[in-house]
Ligand SMILES: [Fe+2]
């Protein structure tokens with residue numbers, strides 16, 4: 076993982092997943108350096124990852140007090156269980172549905188869970204975090220949040236955008252891609268991750284976008300976009316376009332067979 080201290084209060088730990096034909100999807104986790112430290116999501120779940128070891132480059136994992144799991148998809152839960160072991164005081168912030176989804180695979184220690192719904196707040200010592208349902212999401216358990224002290228908005232999958240290289244995907248700044256490139260990548264990700272957006276009622280969707288605009292966050296911190304400080308207008312304008320964006324259709328079996336054939340060794 077690449078580690079960047081992006082504001083006085085926030086460190087991003089950036090990983091990436093290459094998606095063939097789509098690009099390099101950032102997979103970020105964050106450390107919010109609150110009086111009671113908060114880790115936001117825990118990275119990819121592939122066996123080569125060791126999230127707790129990476130986190131120890133930023134802080135002593137034993138000092139983590141809260142793990143804010145924005146939703147239990149496998150690109151967010153990679154280090155979850157090992158971190159709960161390494162951080163005996165830590166509580167796992169999720170929702171009732173989040174626990175339910177995780178319970179289909181794991182035994183969730185309910186005494187370590189803290190249930191928080193959109194609109195509810197949590198005091199972490201020197202600041203209050205308030206939960207929001209971001210406008211786009213791919214899990215009914217999704218809850219992002221606003222840090223009342225720094226003004227950073229942690230948006231989970233929302234505002235994601237595949238990047239043209241692994242280096243940019245794990246970099247410290249979404250400005251590494253020009254506005255038009257980032258806008259079209261945002262629309263692509265919206266179509267992949269939240270395809271339902273193409274059928275939404277504007278009268279219902281637009282106020283969810285306006286809610287984020289009104290928050291006027293100091294930074295938009297998405298799991299799937301390099302950190303974006305001072306980019307609210309561009310990012311939120313692209314989000315507002317998502318219902319009218321192009322649909323995504325993945326490669327089909329013919330394309331898969333062509334790809335596999337390209338891997339076969341040539342005649343000797
Ligand atoms: Fe997701």
Ligand SMILES: [Fe+2]
Nearest residue numbers: 148150232298
């Ligand atoms: Fe995700």
